[in-house]
Amino acid sequence: MKGPGIFLAQFVKDYAPFNSLPEICKWVADCGYKGVQIPTWETKFIDLKLAAESAVYCDELKGVCADSGLEITELSTHFQGQLVAVHPAYDILFDGFAPEIKRANPAARTEWAREQLFYAARASKNLGLVSHATFSGSLLWPVVYPWPPRPAELVAEGFKELAKRWRPVLDAFDEAGVDVCYELHPGEDLHDGISFERFLEAVGGHIRANILYDPSHFLLQQMDYLSFIDIYRDRIKMFHVKDAEFRKSGRSGLYGGYQDWIDRPGRFRSLGDGQIDFTAIFSKLAQYGFEGWAVVEWECCLKNFEDGAFESAVFVKDHMIRLSDSAFDDFASGTLTKAQIRQILGLGKQE
Numbered sequence: 001m002k003g004p005g006i007f008l009a010q011f012v013k014d015y016a017p018f019n020s021l022p023e024i025c026k027w028v029a030d031c032g033y034k035g036v037q038i039p040t041w042e043t044k045f046i047d048l049k050l051a052a053e054s055a056v057y058c059d060e061l062k063g064v065c066a067d068s069g070l071e072i073t074e075l076s077t078h079f080q081g082q083l084v085a086v087h088p089a090y091d092i093l094f095d096g097f098a099p100e101i102k103r104a105n106p107a108a109r110t111e112w113a114r115e116q117l118f119y120a121a122r123a124s125k126n127l128g129l130v131s132h133a134t135f136s137g138s139l140l141w142p143v144v145y146p147w148p149p150r151p152a153e154l155v156a157e158g159f160k161e162l163a164k165r166w167r168p169v170l171d172a173f174d175e176a177g178v179d180v181c182y183e184l185h186p187g188e189d190l191h192d193g194i195s196f197e198r199f200l201e202a203v204g205g206h207i208r209a210n211i212l213y214d215p216s217h218f219l220l221q222q223m224d225y226l227s228f229i230d231i232y233r234d235r236i237k238m239f240h241v242k243d244a245e246f247r248k249s250g251r252s253g254l255y256g257g258y259q260d261w262i263d264r265p266g267r268f269r270s271l272g273d274g275q276i277d278f279t280a281i282f283s284k285l286a287q288y289g290f291e292g293w294a295v296v297e298w299e300c301c302l303k304n305f306e307d308g309a310f311e312s313a314v315f316v317k318d319h320m321i322r323l324s325d326s327a328f329d330d331f332a333s334g335t336l337t338k339a340q341i342r343q344i345l346g347l348g349k350q351e
Helices: 021-031 048-053 055-066 078-082 088-095 106-127 152-176 193-202 215-220 225-235 278-287 305-319 338-344
Strands: 002-007 035-039 071-077 131-134 179-183 209-213 236-241 243-246 266-269 293-296
Touching: 002 071, 002 305, 021 035, 021 055, 021 305, 035 293, 048 055, 048 106, 055 071, 055 106, 071 078, 071 106, 071 293, 078 106, 078 131, 088 106, 106 131, 106 152, 131 236, 152 179, 152 193, 179 236, 193 209, 193 225, 209 225, 215 225, 215 243, 215 266, 225 236, 225 278, 236 278, 236 305, 278 305, 293 305
Parallel strands: 002 035, 002 293, 035 071, 071 131, 131 179, 179 209, 209 236, 236 293
Antiparallel strands: 243 266
């Protein structure tokens, strides 16, 4: 495992050092990070189309990060991925993710989003990256709760259409040698293990359809985020280190009662301030040989973002596990002959 890295999306501001890639990289490095995950919709940090077309430009981007002792961990197209599939109920709310010229035109918005993802595949290849972060988008979220009762055909058609939109993108990433890692997130059609399985089946088990593991979303859904690693370890290619807590209430629950984040029973917290057992998570990922980056996605409804970023770098460093190259009891081991082994088992000499 590599790290700590940090996702820059939550730290973009209109003032220095958070409004340019060179300056934010210096700040990130001073916090103790080794890598940055770049949100590609932030044009002040990256020109995605140019990155797709120019290896020279990508070398310059890597050089800017390297000047501060950082690597680019992955690119992110969370906003663009969201726009691959938007239910009409969310058209207005998600229009702001697209360029102004594409707004109020769902078909044009979707094509723009897919084009962005094709750019991201080539840009990731030019940058020498192996994984990419995104959202799946959603056609089915308004019917996530089965009331009124929904026909099975509705869900089947939703996943069929989602797969149809994503399959060419997955093929492009396969050609680039890069994994597409969906952040399983409420509001997306891919929000838990079962929904990911349905999508995976719909895209024919595509080798590039993988998972960005973020335990905060699973805790807020009251899932077993540790067993999730056991089940889906072969598809977990990225890791967002983000904390959360769920405080049971007699007034609201999983859905939050339309309250602001600070008042909801389930809310995101700065690393170490929530309820997630990261010691167990890092142990499981080490056990299964996870080789990606541990990337902090900092979100907290209470703590100052600068304090959270600094503390989170220390938190990840303290939890990363350097794998042993020998067994702890090697000192007590010895070599036995075949005859001795059979003697211990009470089998006598082999005929």
